[in-house]
Amino acid sequence: MKIIFLNIWGGKIKNPLLDFFKKYSNSVDIFCLQEVFNGGKTARAIYKDDNMNIFREIGERLPTHKGYFAASEGNEEGLAIFVKKNITIEETGDVFVFRHKDAMKNGDGKTLGRNLQYISFVLDGKKYLVGNFHGLWNGINKLDSDNRLKQSQKIINFLDARNEDCKILGGDFNLLPETQSVKMLEVDLKNLIKEYNITSTRSSFYTKPEKFADYCFVPPTVDVKQFEVLKDEISDHLPLLVEI
Numbered sequence: 001m002k003i004i005f006l007n008i009w010g011g012k013i014k015n016p017l018l019d020f021f022k023k024y025s026n027s028v029d030i031f032c033l034q035e036v037f038n039g040g041k042t043a044r045a046i047y048k049d050d051n052m053n054i055f056r057e058i059g060e061r062l063p064t065h066k067g068y069f070a071a072s073e074g075n076e077e078g079l080a081i082f083v084k085k086n087i088t089i090e091e092t093g094d095v096f097v098f099r100h101k102d103a104m105k106n107g108d109g110k111t112l113g114r115n116l117q118y119i120s121f122v123l124d125g126k127k128y129l130v131g132n133f134h135g136l137w138n139g140i141n142k143l144d145s146d147n148r149l150k151q152s153q154k155i156i157n158f159l160d161a162r163n164e165d166c167k168i169l170g171g172d173f174n175l176l177p178e179t180q181s182v183k184m185l186e187v188d189l190k191n192l193i194k195e196y197n198i199t200s201t202r203s204s205f206y207t208k209p210e211k212f213a214d215y216c217f218v219p220p221t222v223d224v225k226q227f228e229v230l231k232d233e234i235s236d237h238l239p240l241l242v243e244i
Helices: 014-024 054-061 146-160 180-186
Strands: 002-007 030-036 065-073 077-084 089-098 114-123 126-134 166-172 214-218 226-229 240-243
Touching (some): 002 214, 030 126, 054 065, 054 077, 065 114, 077 089, 077 114, 114 146, 126 146, 146 180, 166 240, 180 214
Parallel strands (some): 002 030, 126 166
Antiparallel strands (some): 002 240, 065 077, 089 114, 114 126, 226 240
16 A cells, blocks of 8 residues: 655646646555645635645546545645545544634634544555644744644544554654654654655755655554655655555
């Protein structure tokens, strides 16, 4: 089973991004995407060049997959998972780990609620949970804060309450590797960014010095067949590919 985690940057780079999904549609079972729009509208200037219909347009490039959208603010912004139709989904949903749905005040992204989207299914007799996450942004840095520490603890609480055999968590956490917010997750999960000595998860479109934001965590007992940061430049983030 192959999974890709990717912050699509609001679909700014439309045609190369859509070509990316067509390229990987046959080989990848699950796509977990952050910063997705689903036909909504936004007053935020930062998103004036974004594709408000990107969820639908990605779905058109993935006819063998079914899409699930989890909004954080109306349909203005959210998370999306596309799963191959031969995988029977037993449960899908989302939980908020920072603030709540429709929490944003006056178009301020720092007040945007942050949710963890998930799917649950059985494959080859094993129960899986795949979590898709976009961590809170504070407009300052990717270091620890009270809200980020609480966010990590809520993620841990959610995972601990689940009974799946294998829990895979990934996305754009907006955190640096040395933060306590990341180390909390490493207590019970392997951080594949660290395990595979990844030096950056950002593309050339990202010009700031911090080269980390994206992570993939799996249980220590899971046999990871492949993990890599793909070189496709279709966002200011690079895609993470994990094969279990």
